Amino acid sequence: MGILENKARARLFYKYLSRVYDRINPFVWTEEMRADALTLLDFSDDPTVLDVGCGTGFATEGLLEHVEEVYAIDQSEHQLEQAYAKFGKRGPVHFHRGDAERLPFATDAFDVVWSSGSIEYWPDPVRTLREFRRVLKPGGQVLVVGPNTPDDPIARRLADAMMLFYDEYEADRMFKTAGFEEVRHAFMGPSYSPEVAITTVARAPE
């Protein structure tokens, strides 16, 4: 398990990274990647949407191009402060501070649960995905963006020492074990590394 797959360490990490997150983020997670990921979801019928690990609100901003309001949660008060500065504390985004593994929402509350760039910090991804399934309505859509396993064995060892990196087989296993159906994956990335991210979409059983 990587050093940052620990909630307290991830919180400490983001206490400092939050100050520069929006300047660094575009090198690995671009507006084009976000737009590509958004095309994998069906936004017809005005879905209720939750953004887990919303951070400074980069993906929330993309989601708001498709829906009027978004529920958003993050465990880092420092990341959330940056997001409040963008959207206001009480605007189109309903913010919560809390843990992805124990979401403060009712069962069957959402049509869509989105999470980008957060799974790599979760100590028990299957448990967290089960929690996503709990808050999703039957047939609801989940979308998770995470880091793809590097091909180079040395880079892979370094990556694994930091946090969770995974391929489509591992993504398949995690989502199916968590009870999701219709699991599919897409790879995306900036031009210099077009497969740096793996995006998985799936549905909660009807």
Ligand SMILES: C[S@@+](CC[C@H](N)C(=O)[O-])C[C@H]1O[C@@H](n2cnc3c(N)ncnc32)[C@H](O)[C@@H]1O
């Ligand atoms: C790389 S940032 C991604 C931010 C945003 N989703 C985006 O697309 O730019 C990862 C975020 O996940 C949050 N996070 C990590 N573990 C979490 C957990 N267990 N519960 C809630 N948020 C978590 C971090 O605090 C951080 O803000």
